[in-house]
Amino acid sequence: xxxxxxxxxxxxxxxxxxxxxxxxxxxxxxxxxxxxxxxxxxxxxxxxxxxxxxxxxxxxxxxxxxxxxxxxxxxxxxxxxxxxxxxxxxxxxxxxxxxxxxxxxxxxxxxxxxxxxxxxxxxxxxxxxxxxxxxxxxxxxxxxxxxxxxxxxxxxxxxxxxxxxxxxxxxxxxxxxxxxxxxxxxxxxxxxxxxxxxxxxxxxxxxxxxxxxxxxxx
Amino acid sequence: xxxxxxxxxxxxxxxxxxxxxxxxxxxxxxxxxxxxxxxxxxxxxxxxxxxxxxxxxxxxxxxxxxxxxxxxxxxxxxxxxxxxxxxxxxxxxxxxxxxxxxxxxxxxxxxxxxxxxxxxxxxxxxxxxxxxxxxxxxxxxxxxxxxxxxxxxxxxxxxxxxxxxxxxxxxxxxxxxxxxxxxxxxxxxxxxxxxxxxxxxxxxxxxxxxxxxxxxxx
DNA sequence: ATCTAATGTTCTAATTTAGTTCTTTATATA
DNA sequence: TATATAAAGAACTAAATTAGAACATTAGAT
Numbered sequence: 367x368x369x370x371x372x373x374x375x376x377x378x379x380x381x382x383x384x385x386x387x388x389x390x391x392x393x394x395x396x397x398x399x400x401x402x403x404x405x406x407x408x409x410x411x412x413x414x415x416x417x418x419x420x421x422x423x424x425x426x427x428x429x430x431x432x433x434x435x436x437x438x439x440x441x442x443x444x445x446x447x448x449x450x451x452x453x454x455x456x457x458x459x460x461x462x463x464x465x466x467x468x469x470x471x472x473x474x475x476x477x478x479x480x481x482x483x484x485x486x487x488x489x490x491x492x493x494x495x496x497x498x499x500x501x502x503x504x505x506x507x508x509x510x511x512x513x514x515x516x517x518x519x520x521x522x523x524x525x526x527x528x529x530x531x532x533x534x535x536x537x538x539x540x541x542x543x544x545x546x547x548x549x550x551x552x553x554x555x556x557x558x559x560x561x562x563x564x565x566x567x568x569x570x571x572x573x574x575x576x577x578x579x580x581x582x583x584x
Numbered sequence: 585x586x587x588x589x590x591x592x593x594x595x596x597x598x599x600x601x602x603x604x605x606x607x608x609x610x611x612x613x614x615x616x617x618x619x620x621x622x623x624x625x626x627x628x629x630x631x632x633x634x635x636x637x638x639x640x641x642x643x644x645x646x647x648x649x650x651x652x653x654x655x656x657x658x659x660x661x662x663x664x665x666x667x668x669x670x671x672x673x674x675x676x677x678x679x680x681x682x683x684x685x686x687x688x689x690x691x692x693x694x695x696x697x698x699x700x701x702x703x704x705x706x707x708x709x710x711x712x713x714x715x716x717x718x719x720x721x722x723x724x725x726x727x728x729x730x731x732x733x734x735x736x737x738x739x740x741x742x743x744x745x746x747x748x749x750x751x752x753x754x755x756x757x758x759x760x761x762x763x764x765x766x767x768x769x770x771x772x773x774x775x776x777x778x779x780x781x782x783x784x785x786x787x788x789x790x791x792x793x794x795x796x797x798x799x800x801x802x
Numbered sequence: 803a804t805c806t807a808a809t810g811t812t813c814t815a816a817t818t819t820a821g822t823t824c825t826t827t828a829t830a831t832a
Numbered sequence: 833t834a835t836a837t838a839a840a841g842a843a844c845t846a847a848a849t850t851a852g853a854a855c856a857t858t859a860g861a862t
Contacts, residue, residue, distance in 0.1 A: 386591070387585070387591045388587060388654075389586060391821090404821080405839075407821095408823085409839095425822080426847070427819075428585065428848095430585060431585060509727040509728065510727065529801070576801050577801055578800045578801060579798070581727065582707065583793075587820095589849070609810085611809080619851085621851045622809095623811085623850080623851075623852080624848090627848075642810085642857095643857050644809095645810065645858065645859085646809080647810095
């Protein structure tokens with residue numbers, strides 16, 4: 367979608383227009399991004415125009431219009447920005463919280479973004495992350511309880527033994543230990559009351575790897 | 585979008601029409617912007633017409649119509665948003681991470697501050713908090729695993745059923761479910777391989793209540 | 803119809819501000 | 833090393849702002 371610079375510039379333009387009613391000049395944008403030359407701004411704006419985020423009136427001053435904003439902030443971009451800007455200050459990053467995921471019987475595919483979750487930056491370094499609420503007790507012996515929030519690192523594949531979000535038949539999402547067995551994939555619960563499911567690999571899509579877990583009491 | 589002058593003029597026109605019911609003349613606009621010539625007003629109005637903020641009837645006096653205004657956020661809303669951002673997004677709080685606490689056999693009293701942990705502000709609202717590393721498996725059935733980090737809210741007392749940090753004989757710290765039984769206190773593990781300890785209340789000091797838990801994989 | 807006061811329009815010109823383009827330099831990547 | 837990319841810097845072009853004055857149009861009064 368957007369590079370970190372493009373994203374940052376688009377946000378600066380949008381914010382400036384919203385707060386002041388005026389479009390920033392190239393120089394102001396240059397300063398906002400910490401550049402020393404405005405030629406770079408030109409390239410970024412061209413890229414944003416090409417991607418239909420901005421409209422411009424060529425050769426007019428302060429004549430940019432924001433057409434749209436990216437739907438979600440790629441956490442990788444934010445993480446990168448914050449890393450640079452706030453270094454070790456202990457920032458948090460907002461990641462999408464996609465509803466619930468069954469740790470028992472799968473009930474809900476990962477679909478619409480519903481909420482946001484703030485997590486410390488150091489929990490989500492190097493990748494794109496999202497959060498899920500655990501429902502059910504199929505992973506209880508791994509210490510993953512009903513109501514826990516898990517943070518998932520987006521990924522298409524999992525290693526044997528990883529606990530991962532698996533999408534079955536494009537409709538059921540579940541969190542299980544993954545094991546490959548020939549052309550099959552085993553979805554292994556951590557609860558002796560549940561049984562391992564064996565599925566042809568083509569019916570299972572890995573959506574991410576369990577990265578961390580947050581639980582709140584009371 | 586607009587240049588500062590264009591914005592200022594548009595706002596003046598809009599405000600004047602709203603307050604007086606009629607459109608300002610070029611001279612009034614000239615004065616409002618502190619100019620000495622009204623030719624500049626003409627240019628500004630042309631620009632606003634071109635950008636679809638104004639409509640005009642040529643050669644008619646006081647015949648401007650405001651088509652739209654830049655979508656400004658009221659500054660109060662901006663301020664509020666910033667507060668939220670800082671409260672929810674930006675701010676983390678540094679809490680002390682006191683070494684390890686045995687969830688099995690107590691081994692180490694809460695003593696020297698060794699490290700810091702950054703946690704989102706919303707996880708530690710209303711109280712004083714500190715963090716501990718879990719060692720052992722006596723709370724495994726509560727989903728508290730060896731290596732987990734728990735965040736504890738400092739407290740001197742616990743309610744029946746709370747999971748709390750208990751200091752026994754001023755030297756052993758342990759995390760257990762607390763139950764009062766007459767003048768005794770029960771320290772109840774969440775692991776059937778461990779046994780509940782019954783201790784006289786005076787030997788047990790509550791040091792805090794389990795507030796949240798963080799686990800990192802890999 | 804003519805006059806007039808108020809108002810809008812146009813032009814030139816100077817100054818400041820802003821956008822564009824190109825070359826060079828630095829940095830990263832393969 | 834070769835290549836691609838990002839940034840810096842400078843030169844150039846264009847637009848915005850401002851001023852001053854002349855001119856045009858409108859609406860109303862005479």
